[in-house]
Amino acid sequence: MNGDRSRSESALLPGEGAKPLQPASAISTKMTTRADDDGPLSNRYNSNKALETASPSGIGSALHQGFRKDAARPMPDDTTRFAEPLAPPLPSPSPPGFEPHPWARGGHAQTIMGRYLPGRRFEFESQPHEIDLGDGDRLCVLESVPPGWLAGSPAAVLIHGLAGNARALYLVRLAGRLLELGVRVVRMNLRGAGEGFGLARGIYHSGRSGDVRAVVDWLANRAPGSPIGVVGFSLGASIALRLVAEADVPAPAALDCLVAANPPIDLLACSLRMRERRNRIYDRSFARWLRAEAVRLHQRFPELGTPDLRGVRSIYEFDDRYTAPRNGFASAEDYYTRCAAGPFVSRIRIPGLVVHAADDPLIPIEAFRDVVFPSNIEFDLRETGGHMGFISRSPWRGDHRWLETRIADWLAHRWGLG
Numbered sequence: 001m002n003g004d005r006s007r008s009e010s011a012l013l014p015g016e017g018a019k020p021l022q023p024a025s026a027i028s029t030k031m032t033t034r035a036d037d038d039g040p041l042s043n044r045y046n047s048n049k050a051l052e053t054a055s056p057s058g059i060g061s062a063l064h065q066g067f068r069k070d071a072a073r074p075m076p077d078d079t080t081r082f083a084e085p086l087a088p089p090l091p092s093p094s095p096p097g098f099e100p101h102p103w104a105r106g107g108h109a110q111t112i113m114g115r116y117l118p119g120r121r122f123e124f125e126s127q128p129h130e131i132d133l134g135d136g137d138r139l140c141v142l143e144s145v146p147p148g149w150l151a152g153s154p155a156a157v158l159i160h161g162l163a164g165n166a167r168a169l170y171l172v173r174l175a176g177r178l179l180e181l182g183v184r185v186v187r188m189n190l191r192g193a194g195e196g197f198g199l200a201r202g203i204y205h206s207g208r209s210g211d212v213r214a215v216v217d218w219l220a221n222r223a224p225g226s227p228i229g230v231v232g233f234s235l236g237a238s239i240a241l242r243l244v245a246e247a248d249v250p251a252p253a254a255l256d257c258l259v260a261a262n263p264p265i266d267l268l269a270c271s272l273r274m275r276e277r278r279n280r281i282y283d284r285s286f287a288r289w290l291r292a293e294a295v296r297l298h299q300r301f302p303e304l305g306t307p308d309l310r311g312v313r314s315i316y317e318f319d320d321r322y323t324a325p326r327n328g329f330a331s332a333e334d335y336y337t338r339c340a341a342g343p344f345v346s347r348i349r350i351p352g353l354v355v356h357a358a359d360d361p362l363i364p365i366e367a368f369r370d371v372v373f374p375s376n377i378e379f380d381l382r383e384t385g386g387h388m389g390f391i392s393r394s395p396w397r398g399d400h401r402w403l404e405t406r407i408a409d410w411l412a413h414r415w416g417l418g
Helices: 107-116 169-180 209-222 235-245 267-274 277-300 315-326 332-339 342-347 402-414
Strands: 004-006 051-053 121-123 127-132 138-144 155-159 184-188 228-233 255-261 352-357 377-382 391-396 399-401
Touching: 107 391, 121 169, 127 209, 138 209, 155 169, 155 209, 155 235, 169 184, 169 228, 169 402, 184 209, 209 228, 209 235, 228 235, 228 402, 235 255, 235 342, 235 352, 255 402, 267 277, 267 315, 267 332, 277 315, 315 332, 352 402, 391 402, 399 402
Parallel strands: 155 184, 155 228, 228 255, 255 352, 352 377
Antiparallel strands: 004 127, 051 121, 127 138, 138 184, 391 399
């Protein structure tokens, strides 16, 4: 059974076993965060307002060949105000064409500029909560509620990618946009990430859709009657797709829609792409981070033993030597095959948006050629944009970050927001 517990200290994985869960109101805290660190800040919780700091047309028919598409708050009391029923979903508008910024032409340039370009600052409160995962592990989410939010109004769960956490700049920027629209936002730390380090002996991976399900169920209990959207980036996008596509476990009833940005739809193909010479800098950077996190986890929990990661210099080697055996997979290939989202996408029954760029250096466009997107999923494939870059030449709604504007705009129209 899932539960939540507010926290007032920084950690990252499950030390003691599951402890009795306390009501959020009993030990609630607010925290001061600077998102420009792109990582958790230790011992920075206090009673002040949280400061979240974020950095300031379709593809041609030739590229489409080979792609197919089928024809929270506590339970309310007598004083609770409810929102009027949502207006019927508006037709999805045609977004403006994406023209890359002249300083960021090509997939690599878009990827790098998307990662490091500074930008807009947001100020909003974030409340940390621990959520029990039912297996002795817990994770931490950061919840933000816009002023005047009414029961029944929309809510969103945002999921970071590999090596990220709930304070990743792209999550903070999107959260700020959604809060301005009146959407309640929960930024999720995947198992063991961010403030959740010390709460879980397990690690997150592409097959951990059950963890997102636990967060959606938790949010549905706090915000009864609210439509919930799940938005995932990169690895988080793949997990989100699996959540709503799995046939053996129905999607949470409150789940209204999903958005997936640059999902690694075929994990094996992505792993092979990462090992190409031109992507070696990415591969080794991720591998260094993964090794360091594994060592830190085992130091936190000595009973896990000492991981043998000697010679691991790629994501594939890390998954083969560590991710797979720790999670019951026979090998990296077994893990990639069993946890890839691509084969399940055709089963999705709720509305959704998938955004990808043909020049994404980390996720090959060929991985999408056999994916069958049902008619309720809008697949927005752009010629350029890199991996979570999409830095545009001209601003859209006052911002050069086209991807985040696209997501917020799609959700606003989905929920009939201004």
